[in-house]
Amino acid sequence: MKVKYYIIxxxxxxxxxxxxxxxxxxxxxxDDIKWVLRPNKCDITPEMREKYxxxxxxxxxGNLIYYLKDGYVCCTIKHxxxxxxxxxxxxxxxxxxxxxxxxxxxxxxSTLEKYLSQLPENWDILFDTNWCPYVxxxxxxxxxxxxxxxxxxxxxxxxxxLAQFYFLNLKCARKMYENYxxxxxxxxxxxxxxxxxxNIHSYWAEPANCLLDKNKISST
Numbered sequence: 001m002k003v004k005y006y007i008i009x010x011x012x013x014x015x016x017x018x019x020x021x022x023x024x025x026x027x028x029x030x031d032d033i034k035w036v037l038r039p040n041k042c043d044i045t046p047e048m049r050e051k052y053x054x055x056x057x058x059x060x061x062g063n064l065i066y067y068l069k070d071g072y073v074c075c076t077i078k079h080x081x082x083x084x085x086x087x088x089x090x091x092x093x094x095x096x097x098x099x100x101x102x103x104x105x106x107x108x109x110s111t112l113e114k115y116l117s118q119l120p121e122n123w124d125i126l127f128d129t130n131w132c133p134y135v136x137x138x139x140x141x142x143x144x145x146x147x148x149x150x151x152x153x154x155x156x157x158x159x160x161x162l163a164q165f166y167f168l169n170l171k172c173a174r175k176m177y178e179n180y181x182x183x184x185x186x187x188x189x190x191x192x193x194x195x196x197x198x199n200i201h202s203y204w205a206e207p208a209n210c211l212l213d214k215n216k217i218s219s220t
Contacts, residue, residue: 158192
């Protein structure tokens, strides 16, 4: 299985050093990595907001309405650019990783192989983080992947599980890319809306292999 890896990076040297260490330790092939470096928060202009965002300056996050800050805008654009590159190069499989992850438990390529061996033919995307547990069905000892509802629940807003680490196929990347712009929210929240619109078949890994920075883990 050939996988292309996209790392969403904000040019922080400490994050770069951490990611380099994780790449080496968990056997992510360097030749298959593409770093998504721009735009960053300082690069966002009114013209870019006009190009990429839906009309208006506010976005709804549950019951909270807030201004979509430049940091969220640049990160969401980077996810879009990763999708664009996957589609244009017709990569069969890809992983998108944000540089804020805390680490991994096991070798990444072999873990992806295990996920793929259990995913059905009609899968689209799989999220792998330890943000919150899978609660929509029984978790089995021998099973690693679980179909996630795209509906809003008391646990989460839909089929995504943050946007820190996700594994997707070309079919899914194409659907998302063709419908991604204009967006109105941060990557994970916007993907939830897209999943409902496009009937994306989303899965969660349980137990997760990707560990978040502990400051990012939340039950809300």
